[in-house]
Amino acid sequence: MRSDAVKKGMQQAPHRSLFNALGYTEEELERPLVGIVSSHNEIVPGHMNLDKIVEAVKMGVAMAGGTPIVFPAIAVCDGIAMGHVGMKYSLVTRDLIADSTECMALAHQFDALVMVPNCDKNVPGLLMAAARLNIPTIFVSGGPMMAGRVHGKKRSLSSMFEAVGSYSAGTMSEDEVREYERRVCPTCGSCSGMYTANSMNCLTEALGMGLPGNGTIPAVYSDRIKLAKHAGMQVMELLRRDIKPQDIMTEKAFLNALTIDMALGCSTNSMLHLPAIAHEAGVDLNVDIANEVSARTPNLCHLAPAGPTYMEDLNEAGGVYAVMNELTKKNLLYTDLITVTGKTVGENISGCEIRDKEVIRPLDNPYSQTGGLAILKGNIAPDSAVVKRSAVVPEMMQHEGPARVFDCEEDAIAAIKEGKIVSGDVVVIRYEGPKGGPGMREMLNPTSAIAGMGLGSSVALITDGRFSGASRGASIGHVSPEAAVGGPIALIEEGDIIQIDIDANSLNVKVSDEELAARRAKWQPREPKITSGYLARYAGLVTSGNRGAILEIKK
Incomplete structure (x- = not known):
């Protein structure tokens, strides 16, 4: 066992004395040491129930012959962090979570791990850590909130x-x-629509790193506690069979996850997180492939905010496995891949049929023939930009209008509230990327302000920051390269005509190459807004645009 390095032999007598101080018995030390990474805290609604989940996991591990040992992971509530400096700290916690979990797991030589996350950055952060550590690991989330x-x-x-x-x-x-x-928020759990947290918990299931129901069983259901016990038991089986995350998170598994992403209509943030997780697993997942996957994958679900159904409805309709099984009818998934169940994808989803064809539409009646996300390119976004096309009304799939340019979120919101944005406008919010923010804030406040003003079907928004899974309308985020590194979004001027064609995957400003070159010659980098502390160190590591920048920190 890996843990023998801290338990066995004369040289480890000091180590054993410290285990003795912790109250561990000789019998417990004879068993595998299973680290349980708990994201529980009392500030995130999606995490307030994780103490119950962790206790259930501990029981499952002990029942199956392991010694469970809990250690923590930090977590930020994106909703509470929204709209102020706190949102600059949200995305960067993903890397802190991955790094600190790596430190704890290797410093104490755990034999296996159970990850217990729930909300936006904990799920990808812990998936990154699992791929990097590559010791037997299973995930069990805290589950979604009930709709209000x-x-x-x-x-x-x-x-x-x-x-x-x-x-x-x-x-x-x-x-x-x-x-x-x-x-609107009546229970604990991750917020009830197909936002980033629920997207990533469902994609954990699709990747093969969580048991069935991981993404959809509501937080308040007793089935969630039973799932946690089974996860604790199953990690011991993974240890016995030596099934590791990199055995599961292969290139084909990521393609499966991207396919499910398109069918479910997940958050645009998945286009940041899946490549970062894949990178840690040694897989090069270029999101440029997303449009190719989207072209062959129908969108089967319109969960809030794209439609009137919620995570509890998806659970009752058959969950992620029912969506996966439906997609196999067009041979859209690799079904021979091993998962944490110890079985293949095909074995897992066999017989999982749709129970409500309004929540999960069948292949012969999809919401659209193409997937829920689209990658756009053009002279504004030479590398990429991302839009949740499943949440865009038909009349905004193509849009042309004058740019209303703002260099931070706050200025844009003020203009919206003052009635300075009118039908047909394209709001451009820049210098909000990983380096320029720094921290790449999520822009739910301006998108919600636009919708609240009754302009959701006539005003588009573009940013080098992020748009949430909770955003709807023609909200185009993750524009890369970002303004802070000289991306073309920095060169847009007030009144420039912006052309958006989501069906054609294009995003352009009607300005000649010569004019853009002239503007570039005059462009000057901006001084960073935060010059000390962790964010300043983070921004100093960012040397390119959005998703590449996030990965670059780890290279």
Whole structure:
């Protein structure tokens, strides 16, 4: 066992004395040491129940003959961090989580790991750590929140942000906003739509790193506790069979995940996280392949904010496995890949049929013949930009309008609230990328303000920051290269005509190459907004545009 390095032999007598100080018995030290990475805290609604999940995992590990040992991972609530300097710290925690988990796992020589994340950056951060460490590992998330209900209709956190925009527009009273405030987030769990947390938990299942139901069983269901016990038991089977993350997270597994991403209509943030996880697993996943995958993958789900259904509905309709099984009818998945169940993808999903064809549409009646995400390119985004096409209304799939240019999120929101943005405009928010932010903030506030003002079907937004899975409309984010490194988005001027064609995967400004070159010659880099602390060190490591920049930190 790996843990013999801290348990066996005369040289390890001091180590054993410290285990003795912890209260471990000789019998426990004879067993494999299983690290349980707990993201529990009391500031993230998706993590407040993880202490219960961890206790269930511990029981499962012990039942199967292991010694469970818990250590923590940090977690940021993106909703609470939204709209102020805190959002600059969200994405960067992903790398902190991966790094600190690596440190703990190797310093203490655990034989296996159970990862217990739930929200936006913990899931990819821990998947990165699992791939990097490559010791037997299984994931069990905390599960999604139940949808709220306001005036008899299901609602979620994105409804809350849009309610604030409606208040600013004068179409909703303060009392009505308070009603939303009390009701849209009724339970613990990751927010109830197909936002980043739920996207990544579902993709963990699709990758083969979580048991069935990992992405969809609601946080408040007893089945979630049972799932955690089974995860604890199953990690011991993975250890016995020496099945490691890199045996599971192969290139074909990532292609499966990207296919499921398209079918579910996941968050645009998955285009940041999947390549980073793949990088740690030794797989080169260039998201340029996303359009190729999208072209052959129908979009089968319109979960909030793209539609009126929620994670609880997806769970009842058959969950991720039902979506996967449906896709195999067009031979869209690799089914011979090993997973944490100890079985292949094909064995896992056999017989998992759709139970509600309004929540998960069959192949002969998809929402669209192409997937839920699209990668755009053009003279604004030579490398890439990402849009959640499943959440774009048909009339905005092609759009042309004048640029309204802002160099930070706050200025854009102020203009929106003051009524300075009108139908047809294209809001451009730049210097919000990994280096320019620094930290690549998520732009749910401006998208929600636009929707709340009744402009969601007539105004587009473009940024070198990120758009959330909770965003809807023609919200195009992750523009790369970012403005801070001289990307063309830095050269757009007020009133320039922006052309968006999502069907053609293009994003351009109607300015000649000669004019752009002249503007580039005059462009001057901006001074960083944060000059000390962790964010400054993070920004100093960023030398290129968005998704490449995130990976570059680890190279």
